[in-house]
Amino acid sequence: MTKTRAELTELEGTILGVVRRGGPMTAYAVRSVFLSSVSAEWSGSAGAVYPAITRLVRAGFLKESAVHDGRRSKTYALTRSGIAANDSWICDIGRAAGAGQDPFRIRAALWSLLPASRRRAMAKALIEEMKKRQTAVTAGLQNRGDPDAIMDQLYCMLLEQRIGWIKEKFS
Amino acid sequence: MTKTRAELTELEGTILGVVRRGGPMTAYAVRSVFLSSVSAEWSGSAGAVYPAITRLVRAGFLKESAVHDGRRSKTYALTRSGIAANDSWICDIGRAAGAGQDPFRIRAALWSLLPASRRRAMAKALIEEMKKRQTAVTAGLQNRGDPDAIMDQLYCMLLEQRIGWIKEKFS
DNA sequence: GTGCCCATGTAATCTGTTACATGATTAG
């Protein structure tokens, strides 16, 4: 009886998704996706990714793939049960309907407490930052053969809606 | 020299915000806010809230308030520096512009991998769940003198946008 | 008086972060 956790963490599920979409790849490549992504908010730290992959291998969801690149790298791919596990993870309605610990919403609820001048300054700076990120994401969408396309598109929509909301409320 | 962390965690900042808006209150009352909130996604676990409040007291951001309720409860309120700390936390542009580890976006990026029938079933169930949450949040907005109003409103907007997006993409 | 909610806390565990350590391979 191997002790098995009931559900994948968000990081584990995301790693499976990245490998599934990106084809057989190394742990390092998975990290790079996180490190370079504008909208996937993980540090991509080795201390998280390597242990997570170890867990996924032990659980039988990832296996070392035959594909190698001449380096000393290990390349991973999803197993059958890895695909099944990822399927039910992406179909987890309860989690998909939530917004996580959204740092924008949590703050927005408190902005009314600020003095008007500071609130206006904050709104202006925030809109600028959001537009900058939209630009960065849009540029990324054009340059790449893009695995992150949908996530980035949704992030852009989110930013668009929020910029509108801030303008309406704090201007 | 007391060792002081540079920035508040999301939980710490949120606790300060809850106490600031809700007036002097007990740790238990803070937990109840998290436990009952549809849109603030924390477990409200004692093991997170009590230690966090202890840290905030030690940092000088919360103090035991004079207000008591006849029980053995301790009631907390923000200090001057607690208000200042919360102000700069809610004005943290870098974090406010992000969307956190949004469980919807991460999954949406992978739904194209599902067989069409399963995808349609998932889309239908998800829309239902989202509508249910909208109803719950809307009901809450009417019943209460509401501290969570803005956060819940933004959650509703988010759900509205996503329901539209799912319908457009997966129907 | 007994069950339920108020109220506070701790212990074990898990996951993720930062920072460090190491070495292979390739581009200039």
Add this chain to the structure above:
DNA sequence: CTAATCATGTAACAGATTACATGGGCAC
């Protein structure tokens, strides 16, 4: 050859979760 990048990992630490432990006050 040497610097940058590829590549893998560990150690110390922080923060959150679940589950447990405890006890006071109130309603029936």
